[in-house]
Amino acid sequence: MVSLKLLLLTVCLVKLLSNYLVYGNNLLYRELGCTSILTENSDAGAYDCGNFETRSADKCYFYGKAYDLNQELSDADSITIPCYAACKCRSTSFKGENVASFRCANVECPSLFNRRPAEPCYYQYEKDNCCEVKTYCPETKSTVYQCEYDNIMYKEGEKIYINNNICICKPGFNGTINNDWCREIRCNNEINNIKSIIAKGAPVYFKTSEGCPIEWLNPENIPGTAGKFASAGKSQIVQKCKYGSLELLVGQELEIGDLSDSESYKTTCSCEIPPFITCLKQIKS
Structure with missing residues (x-):
């Protein structure tokens, strides 16, 4: 029998994913302005995100557009993310340094707290x-x-x-x-997960990477080690995935310990398309 805890976790995940059903893993790189590195089959085998490393620490970024500290997100950009309001670029401390990041209010819809209306x-x-x-x-x-x-x-x-x-x-x-x-649906990683991106964390997807991350793993809180090869790596891809300071080859798994929801969910991580690790979360049968 499905436990009440598992049921509640599943309901929360379904609600969280209701706006993000059809995104792919590559859109994280597009949001960050990374450049694709094509394989011999013209597929994106890896991405060059060097532009992210050279960003100014006292500016916020939204799909390539820079904002100064205390500057609000423009109306033109705000309308593309209607589930956020009053976004403003602020300075915050991270690893002893000041980092600029957006702070926004989440829009809460009445339908999240009410039953669906009865037919018709x-x-x-x-x-x-x-x-x-x-x-x-x-x-x-x-x-x-x-x-x-x-x-x-x-x-x-x-x-x-x-x-x-x-x-x-x-x-x-x-x-x-x-x-x-x-x-267009946007994952808004630069708004929600900028610290995890800077820390070279790992985005976690629900069931398939054809969706926005539902959370990120932080290497400082959840250490990992290089594991076995889950799939054959693409020999022509020399770029590596990074999890904090740890580097993995394409096709190599990231071994992590138990998470807070490991009783109900299984989370697996591997290097699929560098430079970020990709993690998938699934309900245990």
Whole structure:
């Protein structure tokens, strides 16, 4: 029988992932402005993130744009992350040094604390809003505009996840990614996890790396050692993954001890696409 603890952890993870269903691991590198290093098959086998190492410690960065201390995130950038509010560049202490990082308020949606409305009522959303904009109760099902995507029907105002975008069912929707009804989902690692990135921590994904990290492992709190090779490394990739000062070759596992949730979840880490380690968390059967 599934324990109450496991059930609650699963519910929390599902809620956390509801906005991040379709991102890939490579988007972390894109967010940091890293340059891809292609293999002989033209795949991104590794990334060069040297530009991150040379960033100014007294500036915050958002998708390549620099902000001075005490400067607020611009309206143009804020609208791309509607689940955050009042983001401002602040100075904080990390490893005895001052580091600039954004501090934001999290937008809490009423639907997170309430039961879903009973049929035929449902929540409606808009592209540039984090939360539901209203609860709509149609008089009859036939009065509701519907969209079809991937053989699934959606009612007007419902979210549709397409690749790394949240799209909204509305008149005119044709299944393509269009600014009229879609916005890109962003992982916002530079806002949430800048200290872990600086420390060369490891992003942790739920079940598959086709998603935003749900947490990061910090090498100072969770030490690791180089383990066996879980898969054959790409011989032409000479770049290594780093976990703190530890270096691993492509295909090599990172051995870590038990985590606080090890009773219910299994976390495995390995070097897939340097320079960051990739960790996957799965529910134990």
